[in-house]
Amino acid sequence: MRLDVVTIFPEYLEPLNVSLVGKARARGQLDVRIHDLRQWTHDKHHTVDDTPYGGGPGMVMKPEPWGEALDAVLASGEGAPVIVVPTPSGVPFTQQLAVELSTKPWLVFTPARYEGIDRRVIEEYGDRVDVREVSIGDYVLAGGEAPVLVMVEAVARLLPGVLGNAASHQDDSFAPGPMADLLEGPVYTKPPEWRDRTIPEVLLSGHHGKIARWRRDQAFRRTVRNRPDLIERADPAAFDKHDRAI
Numbered sequence: 001m002r003l004d005v006v007t008i009f010p011e012y013l014e015p016l017n018v019s020l021v022g023k024a025r026a027r028g029q030l031d032v033r034i035h036d037l038r039q040w041t042h043d044k045h046h047t048v049d050d051t052p053y054g055g056g057p058g059m060v061m062k063p064e065p066w067g068e069a070l071d072a073v074l075a076s077g078e079g080a081p082v083i084v085v086p087t088p089s090g091v092p093f094t095q096q097l098a099v100e101l102s103t104k105p106w107l108v109f110t111p112a113r114y115e116g117i118d119r120r121v122i123e124e125y126g127d128r129v130d131v132r133e134v135s136i137g138d139y140v141l142a143g144g145e146a147p148v149l150v151m152v153e154a155v156a157r158l159l160p161g162v163l164g165n166a167a168s169h170q171d172d173s174f175a176p177g178p179m180a181d182l183l184e185g186p187v188y189t190k191p192p193e194w195r196d197r198t199i200p201e202v203l204l205s206g207h208h209g210k211i212a213r214w215r216r217d218q219a220f221r222r223t224v225r226n227r228p229d230l231i232e233r234a235d236p237a238a239f240d241k242h243d244r245a246i
C-alpha cells in the first residue's frame with residue numbers, strides 16, 4: 001500500500017516513522033510519502049490561507065496550493081487513489097471503514113488546518129477519484145494531522161503481515177465474529193500476584209472453553225456498562241440466554 005500525506009506540518013507525521021507503521025515501512029509493506037503543502041506556493045510568505053468569502057471567523061485554506069499538490073501527487077502514481085479528507089463534518093471513521101480502506105492500493109490524506117479547505121478542492125477531485133470526508137469522533141480538533149495518525153494506524157495494522165500475531169486483529173472489538181460489536185475485556189499477565197491482587201482463577205485453569213466463555217462474559221459486561229448503544233444495535237441472535245441474564 002502507498003500512503004501520501006499533504007500537510008503544512010510534515011513534522012506532525014514523524015510518528016509514522018516509529019513502531020508498527022515505521023516497521024512496516026522499513027519492511028517495504030508500506031510506502032509512506034509526506035509532502036509539505038507549502039512547496040506548491042509561489043509567494044515569498046508561502047501563503048496557504050485567506051479570509052472566508054461571506055465573512056466569519058478564522059481563515060480558509062486556498063484552493064491553488066492544494067490543486068497543484070494533488071495534481072502532482074496523483075500524477076506521480078499509478079491508478080486512482082482514495083483521497084481521505086479528515087474533517088469534523090465527515091462520515092464516522094469506524095473499524096468497518098478501516099477494513100475497507102485497508103483493501104485499497106493507494107490512499108492520499110489531506111489534513112487541513114484553519115477552518116478547512118476551499119470546498120472547490122473537494123469538488124474538483126471528487127469528480128476524478130473516490131474522495132471520503134471522514135471524522136474520527138464528535139470532538140473538534142485544530143487540524144487533520146492527528147486524525148491521519150489515527151486512521152493510518154488503524155488501517156496499517158490490518159495489512160497482511162504487519163501485525164506480528166495474525167490473530168491479533170481477528171478478535172478486535174468491532175471486527176466480525178463472536179466478539180463482534182463488543183468491547184475488549186480485561187487482560188492480565190505475570191506476575192500471578194501484584195500488590196495483593198491475583199488473577200481470575202478461570203484464566204489459570206487451562207480450560208479453553210471456560211476461558212472463552214469468561215472473556216466473552218467480561219466483554220459483554222463492559223459493553224453493557226460503557227457502550228450500551230453497541231448492545232442495542234447488535235443482532236439479538238448474537239446474544240444467548242446467558243448474556244441476556246447479565
Ligand SMILES: COc1ccc(Cn2ccc3ccc(-c4cc(N)[nH]n4)cc32)cc1
Pocket residue numbers: 086087088089111112113114115116134135136137138139140141142143144145147
Ligand atoms: C466547526 O468547524 C470546524 C472546522 C475545522 C476545524 C479545525 N480543523 C481544520 C482542519 C481539520 C480537520 C479535521 C478536524 C477534526 C476532525 C475531527 N473528528 N475533529 N476535528 C478539524 C479540523 C474546527 C472546526
